[in-house]
Amino acid sequence: MANFCIEIPDEDVGRVVDAVCANYHYRARVDNLDFDPTEPAHPDDNPETIDNPETAGDFTNRMTRDFLINHTRAYEIRIAKQDAINNIPTSPVIINPAV
Numbered sequence: 001m002a003n004f005c006i007e008i009p010d011e012d013v014g015r016v017v018d019a020v021c022a023n024y025h026y027r028a029r030v031d032n033l034d035f036d037p038t039e040p041a042h043p044d045d046n047p048e049t050i051d052n053p054e055t056a057g058d059f060t061n062r063m064t065r066d067f068l069i070n071h072t073r074a075y076e077i078r079i080a081k082q083d084a085i086n087n088i089p090t091s092p093v094i095i096n097p098a099v
Contacts, residue, residue, distance in 0.1 A: 004068070020064070028051065029049040029051060030052045
């Protein structure tokens with residue numbers, strides 16, 4: 001399998017991660033799926049939100065992969081549609097013999 005690599009200077013990594021997270025709506029805290037609404041909310045015993053288990057860096061990596069996948073798919077669909085249109089036979093000739 002091939003690797004697709006990019007290099008980002010160390011001093012710019014934070015900027016890139018921050019920008020991707022902002023543009024793709026990363027949340028540092030997410031809903032706690034184990035929250036029990038029948039019990040009082042408590043930051044230790046029953047928190048409504050928890051730290052996002054996906055780090056900002058992992059999120060940025062996933063969004064980058066999704067970007068490449070989605071653009072590849074959109075391109076291939078556009079080409080397939082154009083190929084399908086180009087391969088449609090011409091309209092049949094249908095005449096009314098009574099005319």
